[in-house]
Amino acid sequence: MKLGILGGGQLGRMLLQAAANYDATTYVLENDAQCPAAHLCHHFTLGNIQDFDAVYNFGKGLDAITIEIEAVNVDALEKLESEGVKVYPTPSAIRTIKNKILQKQFYKDNEIPSSSFVITQHQSDLLSHLSLFPAVHKMAEGGYDGKGVQILNTEKDIELGFNVPSVLEQKIKIATEIALIVGMNAKGETIIYPPAEMIFDPIYNLLDYQLSPAKLEEKVLWKAQAIARKVVQGLRSPGLFAIELFIDTTGDVWVNETAPRVHNSGHHTIEANYSSQYDMLLRILLDYPLGNPDAILPSAIVNIIGSEGCSGEVYYEGLTEVLKMDNVFVHIYGKKQTKPGRKMGHVTIISKDYQDLTHKANKIKHTLKAITK
Numbered sequence: 001m002k003l004g005i006l007g008g009g010q011l012g013r014m015l016l017q018a019a020a021n022y023d024a025t026t027y028v029l030e031n032d033a034q035c036p037a038a039h040l041c042h043h044f045t046l047g048n049i050q051d052f053d054a055v056y057n058f059g060k061g062l063d064a065i066t067i068e069i070e071a072v073n074v075d076a077l078e079k080l081e082s083e084g085v086k087v088y089p090t091p092s093a094i095r096t097i098k099n100k101i102l103q104k105q106f107y108k109d110n111e112i113p114s115s116s117f118v119i120t121q122h123q124s125d126l127l128s129h130l131s132l133f134p135a136v137h138k139m140a141e142g143g144y145d146g147k148g149v150q151i152l153n154t155e156k157d158i159e160l161g162f163n164v165p166s167v168l169e170q171k172i173k174i175a176t177e178i179a180l181i182v183g184m185n186a187k188g189e190t191i192i193y194p195p196a197e198m199i200f201d202p203i204y205n206l207l208d209y210q211l212s213p214a215k216l217e218e219k220v221l222w223k224a225q226a227i228a229r230k231v232v233q234g235l236r237s238p239g240l241f242a243i244e245l246f247i248d249t250t251g252d253v254w255v256n257e258t259a260p261r262v263h264n265s266g267h268h269t270i271e272a273n274y275s276s277q278y279d280m281l282l283r284i285l286l287d288y289p290l291g292n293p294d295a296i297l298p299s300a301i302v303n304i305i306g307s308e309g310c311s312g313e314v315y316y317e318g319l320t321e322v323l324k325m326d327n328v329f330v331h332i333y334g335k336k337q338t339k340p341g342r343k344m345g346h347v348t349i350i351s352k353d354y355q356d357l358t359h360k361a362n363k364i365k366h367t368l369k370a371i372t373k
């Protein structure tokens with residue numbers, strides 16, 4: 001089976017690591033020959049994943065294509081699909097998700113709980129929607145890792161709003177943020193991974209680390225799982241999907257956003273679950289039986305993010321110390337250059353004891369740094 005991946009970042013890299021177990025010849029399209037996935041595939045093509053010709057020519061001879069980022073040329077994928085190439089997730093699902101306006105409209109049309117919203121074209125439109133405040137402004141396209149998302153608490157914040165097509169949505173009083181990963185095969189059979197909980201740094205409001213399985217009230221978990229399945233069934237697309245959800249202070253569950261691909265909230269599944277999210281997506285692409293998503297042991301993920309004030313050739317401070325710790329797995333993505341905030345790698349910790357997970361996560365956070373020398 002000739003399998004193509006659009007995008008050559010760390011998600012593509014980890015997908016290729018899992019693909020090495022199966023009967024697949026792998027192809028990657030990315031416009032950087034030094035990207036994290038470039039050296040792990042059988043065939044690398046230099047090209048822009050947003051360009052029609054680049055995507056179409058890349059996909060023409062392949063049996064199946066998937067994505068590791070949504071910002072791809074969907075028209076080319078549609079043409080490939082119509083010519084018999086298997087494209088999972090479907091181009092139509094990618095189109096719905098990659099634009100936050102269409103994505104929010106999809107939730108509304110399918111009666112999937114998500115915060116109320118309006119569409120804005122210019123910053124000045126915000127003035128007429130003060131009744132939605134406190135609110136969150138999100139660019140329809142082009143945002144990632146929190147860029148393109150702006151919290152607007154009061155009228156004074158309007159000047160921070162976007163001047164491009166955007167969604168303005170009500171700010172939810174979040175108690176817990178979780179992610180649920182759902183896989184669906186061509187027959188419509190689904191699996192769902194145990195929930196992952198994001199733990200935020202109370203001072204900086206940055207993702208500190210992640211725990212899985214999250215300890216949720218049973219009723220809340222059922223609600224969240226039903227909603228996540230409804231999202232994937234509504235998209236009517238085989239593939240692997242990560243649904244980010246908010247649990248509010250009253251126990252209500254809201255969809256924040258969906259990613260139609262393997263996701264950073266599922267890195268731990270490599271070591272902590274029977275079938276990793278990467279393995280699961282490959283099984284779906286190759287028409288193999290679905291795997292077992294259950295956790296073998298609880299786990300935590302700590303991201304290795306480029307340190308503030310450091311730009312240039314990366315050096316991993318504290319690596320030896322972290323590698324000496326028990327049941328800790330280091331993943332370095334192979335990016336030569338670090339810069340503040342760049343995702344350089346992650347560390348997974350597994351343990352039956354949640355206190356041990358939290359303790360080690362904090363230790364790793366303060367020990368391992370992506371800096372420059």
Ligand SMILES: Nc1ncnc2c1ncn2[C@@H]1O[C@H](COP(=O)(O)OP(=O)(O)OP(=O)(O)O)[C@@H](O)[C@H]1O
Pocket residue numbers: 115136138143144145146147148149169170171172173174177244256257
């Ligand atoms: N409606 C909302 N109410 C309250 N908080 C929100 C809302 N929407 C987003 N946030 C906060 O902002 C964060 C980033 O928003 P979102 O997930 O939409 O952006 P993103 O650019 O996709 O970020 P990432 O790539 O980190 O997932 C959320 O994880 C949440 O903490």
Ligand SMILES: [Mg+2]
Pocket residue numbers: 244256257
């Ligand atoms: Mg998000």
